[in-house]
Every structure is written in C-alpha cells, then in structure tokens.
Amino acid sequence: MAIAKFVLVNAKIKLSILENTPDFSSILHHIAKHITLTEPEKELFISMLRLKKVKRKQLIEQPGFVSTHRTYVVEGAFRAYLVSPDGQEHTLSLAVDDGMIGDPGSFLLQEPATLFVEAIEASTIIQWSYENEQLLLEKIPQFSLAMMRRAQQIAVTIQRRVIAQLSLSAEERYDEFAQNHPLLLQRIPLYIIASYLGMSREFLSKIRKQKTTLKK
Template sequence: MQDFSAVLNHIAPHITLNEEEKKLFLSVLKLKKVKRKQFVEQPGFVSKHRTYVVEGALRAYFIGEDGQEHTISLAVDDWWIGDPGSFLFQEPATLFIEAIEDSTLVQWSYESEQLLLEKIPQFPMVMMQRWQRMAVMIQKRVISNLSLSAEERYEEFAQRYPAFVQRIPLYIIASYLGMSREFLSKIRNQRISAKN
C-alpha cells in the first residue's frame, strides 16, 4: 500500500472527506519518483497530471529566444507545481518542469480531477482556494519585480522562502528573481559581509 498521508494532510485543513470520498480520492492518486534533472513535463506535450511534491525540489521554467532560462516557479516539500494553462485547457505545455533534487511526487490525471470535481461536493471549493492562493502569490511577485531593487527582491525572497534559499541552487534562484547568477552572488556576499 502506497503512503499518501502527506497529500491527505495537505488537503485536510480545507476539506473533510467521508470514507467513500476518501476512498475515491486515494484511488486516483499515483506515486512517482523522479531523479535530479529528470523532466516531469516538457513544452509541446499536454500536461496530463496535477503534481504535488511530497519530498524533493522542482522548478518550472521556459527558455527565451535568447537561450536564457527563465524560472517561473519553484516547489519543495508540501508544494504544488505544474503548467496550469496546459493542464486546465489540455493544450501543449509551454514550461519545462524539472526535478532539482531526487523527488517523490503524488499525481492525479486530468480525467481523475474531473471525476473528483463531479463526485466530491467540497472539491471544487478546495481547487478554487488553491487557485486564489496562487493568484495572490503571483500578484506579490509581480509587485516585487516592478517595485523593489534586486537587493530588496532577494531579501524578501530569503525571508519568505528560507527553505528555497537552503536547497535551490543559486543560478535557479537568480533566474527566478530575474537577475544573473553573478549579480545574485554579489548581493549574497554583501549580505554576509554586512552581518560580520
């Protein structure tokens, strides 16, 4: 029997499942293990699954016309990651979803989500709350990018997501914050010097 307790604990504050609903929910879940550098999704292919990170770290990114990688989102333990446009509209993905560390994921398919939305009355509300939280995160990120200096953006990121700073490679954090690795390294060195 596979252990889906992490995802059950994640949704528990938002939904109370009766035994039949819990059985249905568990029946659609799949456990997936991925190695570092392995892709979970790639551009051009339709996103077939919702992805919850039980353990590990992943990123979503695209490659610009200039060949630069632009990191859109990051996920560590107890986070979600994916290409929402591709999943929701069942159209080709625009993002790479790549494991930064060996990771354990829980996934369910698009078809399974439609079944959950139909059969579990509280499930649409849970998904709506999830999308609302994501919209707020995106709004905060846009405001930060438009109103804060690079130093302030990194400071805010480090305070808001300390687990990311400890686990995510510097070049990926730099890509997420919209700056070069060298510039971010300079900012971090200045912070260390200021503390000493």
C-alpha cells in the first residue's frame, strides 16, 4: 500500500503521564453505562489505566507503527485520518470528551497502522495496553460483552458512513451529521468536518451559508 512509503520518524510517542492521584471517574462512569463491575474487577481495571496529557497537534498513532493502546478521551478532541497518495487528508473518525479513538485494524491485528491519530485540542486521555486488554477479556467476562457492543457500534458507524457516501447528497450528509453529532459540530474545525464528510471546505462553507440565509 502506498501509505507505507511514509518516512518513519518520531517513533517514540512521548506523552506526559500524570503521576498524582489520577482521576478515573469518567471512564468508570463510561463503562458503567454498559456493564456492572464488581469491586475487585474495578480495581483490576483501574490498575491497568494510565492518565496522560496530550498537546494539540501531537500524534498518538501513525502509519507504520503498531497501535499498542486503546485510547479513551477524558477531555479534548481527536481525529484519525489517512493521507492518500495524492497528498489529500481523509478524516475517518472523530472523538471528543467521553469518546474513543484509534486505528482499530492496527490494534486488533497488532500490525502497522495506516492512520494518523492526532489531537485537535490539548487533551487528557486514558489508555490501556493491548496485553492488558487481553487480560481484561480473560478475567472479566462482562468486559468482552461491553467491547462487543462497542465493536458492533463501530462497525455500524463505519458502514453507515459508507452508505451515506453512496446514497446521500453532500447537503444531506451535512444535515445528518449536524443532527447526530451536534457536539462534534461545535468542537471540530470546519476543514476537518469537510474532510470527514468527503467534500471540500469551500463546498461545506457554501452549504452552511445557504442554511443561515434560509433561516433569516
């Protein structure tokens, strides 16, 4: 694949790990929406978590390197994108507070990533490693149920995106996005939303201008 031609630099991703009294309440709350962990299970899970600070524009994953961690966004904004051989950026997924982001294929198969995962804002994330996830799946049966629901949801989201690209006009795609993701619309820069929706920034601006005029 053409993507493998990227120069492999900046291999070691330096993230500042917060040492003092990490607050894992947000991810525990997130997990509690899906499953109920016992106290020992909760302790096991917490022992595997690392709270980290990421600067704006920092890459937490990049093509050519295996994705070694799951990333939960406590606070901040991220995008996962691909650079096609013609140099164009294509945004494949977005995440803000309480979301998750990564290169799912790279993590699942433990093979080199094809996506860049970049912080759009200065962010706080919680990560756990691939090895620890295998341990969680083994030790906490309910964990696999929660991860199954998540994986199914991701499959549905990606499939819907493919379907929208094939069957909706650019304006309909924008409307659907605005309706389903009002938070992302507020937080993510327009040029990234345009890239996610598969249209140029200029075209998205035109659509938005038309809508504002119609409302007046």
